[in-house]
Amino acid sequence: MRATVSRVGNAVTLIGLGLVLLSFYFTGRLDHYLHPQFRPYTLIAGFAFCFAGLVYGFVRSNVNCCVDGECLHSQAANPVRSLIACSVVLLPLVAGATFSRDGYDQQVVMNRGFVQDVNTLPIRSDISKANPPIPGSALGADIDETASANPADAPNAVPNATPATAGANAGPSNDEGSAQYLPIAPDGNIALEVTDLLYGESEESLRQLFADKTVEVIGQYLPGSGADQFKLVRMFIVCCAADARPLAVTVQAPAAMIASADMAWVRVIGRPEYTKNGDKSHVILKASKVEPTDPPAEAMLY
Amino acid sequence: MSWFNFSWQNFLFSFLALSFEGLPFVLYGSLLSGLIAAFVPSKVITGILPNNRILATLASGLLGILFPVCECGIVPVIRRLLNKGLPLSCAVTFMLASPIVNPIVAFSTFAAFRGQSPTLVMLTRIVIGYIVAVLVGLIAGTRKPEEILRSGVVGTPARKRLAFSLAPFIDNPKAGGLKEKSIGAIRLACEDFLDTSLYFILGAAVAATFNTAVDQQVILPLASSNTLSTAALMLFSAVLTLCSTSDAFIAATFASFPMVARIAFMVFGPMFDLKLFFLYSVLFKKRFVGSLAIGLFFIIGIICSLLLPFLYASYGF
Numbered sequence: 001m002r003a004t005v006s007r008v009g010n011a012v013t014l015i016g017l018g019l020v021l022l023s024f025y026f027t028g029r030l031d032h033y034l035h036p037q038f039r040p041y042t043l044i045a046g047f048a049f050c051f052a053g054l055v056y057g058f059v060r061s062n063v064n065c066c067v068d069g070e071c072l073h074s075q076a077a078n079p080v081r082s083l084i085a086c087s088v089v090l091l092p093l094v095a096g097a098t099f100s101r102d103g104y105d106q107q108v109v110m111n112r113g114f115v116q117d118v119n120t121l122p123i124r125s126d127i128s129k130a131n132p133p134i135p136g137s138a139l140g141a142d143i144d145e146t147a148s149a150n151p152a153d154a155p156n157a158v159p160n161a162t163p164a165t166a167g168a169n170a171g172p173s174n175d176e177g178s179a180q181y182l183p184i185a186p187d188g189n190i191a192l193e194v195t196d197l198l199y200g201e202s203e204e205s206l207r208q209l210f211a212d213k214t215v216e217v218i219g220q221y222l223p224g225s226g227a228d229q230f231k232l233v234r235m236f237i238v239c240c241a242a243d244a245r246p247l248a249v250t251v252q253a254p255a256a257m258i259a260s261a262d263m264a265w266v267r268v269i270g271r272p273e274y275t276k277n278g279d280k281s282h283v284i285l286k287a288s289k290v291e292p293t294d295p296p297a298e299a300m301l302y
Numbered sequence: 303m304s305w306f307n308f309s310w311q312n313f314l315f316s317f318l319a320l321s322f323e324g325l326p327f328v329l330y331g332s333l334l335s336g337l338i339a340a341f342v343p344s345k346v347i348t349g350i351l352p353n354n355r356i357l358a359t360l361a362s363g364l365l366g367i368l369f370p371v372c373e374c375g376i377v378p379v380i381r382r383l384l385n386k387g388l389p390l391s392c393a394v395t396f397m398l399a400s401p402i403v404n405p406i407v408a409f410s411t412f413a414a415f416r417g418q419s420p421t422l423v424m425l426t427r428i429v430i431g432y433i434v435a436v437l438v439g440l441i442a443g444t445r446k447p448e449e450i451l452r453s454g455v456v457g458t459p460a461r462k463r464l465a466f467s468l469a470p471f472i473d474n475p476k477a478g479g480l481k482e483k484s485i486g487a488i489r490l491a492c493e494d495f496l497d498t499s500l501y502f503i504l505g506a507a508v509a510a511t512f513n514t515a516v517d518q519q520v521i522l523p524l525a526s527s528n529t530l531s532t533a534a535l536m537l538f539s540a541v542l543t544l545c546s547t548s549d550a551f552i553a554a555t556f557a558s559f560p561m562v563a564r565i566a567f568m569v570f571g572p573m574f575d576l577k578l579f580f581l582y583s584v585l586f587k588k589r590f591v592g593s594l595a596i597g598l599f600f601i602i603g604i605i606c607s608l609l610l611p612f613l614y615a616s617y618g619f
Binding site: 010013014017021024030032033034037038041042044045048049052053055056059061084085088089092093095096097099100101102103104105107108110111112113238239240241242243245 | 307309310311312314315316317318319320321322323325326327329330333413414416417418482485486488489491492495496499500503504507509510513514515516517518519551554555557
């Protein structure tokens with residue numbers, strides 16, 4: 001009887017785990033937590049947990065896990081162990097699934113600090129090539145050339161180049177022809193990510209490309225140092241949300257325009273301005289409009 | 303601002319992310335371990351080792367490539383192999399190397415460190431794990447088995463008390479049908495998973511707290527020293543008692559710490575932690591278990607904090 005109760009309890013734990021994983025996958029909540037590369041593993045594991053739980057708990061067999069007297073799982077038939085497993089493994093996940101808001105508050109941003117140099121972010125080449133924030137053609141590449149998420153990897157971009165060199169190699173970066181390949185938002189503005197503006201700090205070709213353009217950037221609001229400033233934050237992840245690192249662009253806007261809750265999603269329309277400070281450039285987005293918006297489909301940047 | 307700012311919202315988000323990322327790998331490792339237990343005869347393992355003791359020890363460090371068993375499942379396997387006459391040096395080497403030198407761990411390490419020189423991290427972890435395991439195995443081989451092993455471990459009649467279980471399948475592969483073996487493999491995998499995931503969930507909770515609540519500025523002085531950070535993360539891995547199939551996902555999040563310290567975390571943890579202290583005590587005398595802990599701490603600490611930075615610098619990493 002004890003063994004049966006324990007077996008059914010363990011099976012419930014395993015099936016419960018599977019259902020939690022599957023519900024996160026099929027409701028799309030998993031997108032907030034994991035890099036796309038890891039999501040299929042979670043889906044497969046969800047089904048595997050359910051299958052293993054059903055076999056473990058409800059398929060009749062005389063097969064035990066180990067040799068009698070040498071079994072490492074000495075408490076396998078103990079209902080208390082089953083209860084502990086359920087309490088420690090399943091309940092926290094169910095509680096988390098119920099109460100999690102699928103995002104961080106500003107405290108994590110403050111604890112982790114902003115990434116100072118966007119070029120130090122780990123980006124894998126195949127992912128970069130699959131989802132370039134700026135089309136390679138906009139950076140001067142041929143149409144059929146593969147673009148890169150890191151502009152430093154772009155065919156005609158020259159990392160750490162002097163402006164003159166970069167200008168010479170950037171090809172049509174000032175050309176209207178290249179600008180037409182920039183992603184356009186529904187209202188006609190150029191849709192950029194926070195990372196694009198930050199890459200511009202080290203890329204002359206991007207700075208030229210963005211010059212005098214009205215851009216639209218979505219991010220999370222965080223109060224700035226002054227009344228007319230705030231930080232537009234995005235979290236960058238490599239594997240999962242646990243390793244998320246905050247990226248931010250300073251936004252300058254009339255104080256009356258800034259009225260958002262901390263870490264609320266906002267859409268900022270404005271013009272990026274790059275100012276030189278020694279060898280480094282620093283971007284400030286001069287906003288003409290700041291408005292609340294829904295979170296993007298992918299809340300994290302990769 | 304305080305150095306510790308706990309928030310349930312942040313904790314739950316980070317905890318769930320770690321769980322969703324790591325639990326599938328714990329399950330896959332358990333399933334593979336169960337399949338090996340059910341379908342691979344143990345004589346295959348002992349049969350492929352050379353007769354020369356040193357060569358056999360060197361080969362034992364690579365057995366995990368063919369028979370990937372994590373540290374949670376290795377102790378009963380070692381006990382069975384010792385019973386079948388596997389030399390002590392080979393048993394200790396296999397026990398320490400298998401949780402690291404195996405394809406599942408290599409894959410999970412590569413996946414966890416994507417974007418952070420994953421190939422280099424994976425190879426470094428495997429090579430250091432192999433060297434340390436062989437070194438400790440050879441040292442253990444210089445002692446008499448009765449000085450190290452608990453009485454009754456070798457030659458126990460337990461293995462002769464064959465119930466209808468997976469062990470008879472190992473010794474007699476023709477016993478039982480495919481269905482029975484498969485069910486046995488799944489049951490073994492489920493038991494291993496439930497045991498292992500307890501420690502994984504606790505580890506994920508500690509890691510989530512550390513990563514979201516602690517002001518990273520506070521730990522920067524610790525993280526700036528290779529020696530201090532290596533020692534700190536090795537102790538941390540011993541407390542967290544993570545499974546080697548998923549510990550890389552935790553280690554990858556300690557971005558404030560140097561890479562050498564994170565590698566030490568991933569080499570020391572699978573070889574010795576709180577959970578393994580109890581598991582090893584099933585096989586070995588307490589004195590050996592204590593010596594093993596101290597020896598591993600210093601060997602891995604020296605390699606990771608002193609030699610590894612030098613090697614990385616020499617090759618321009």
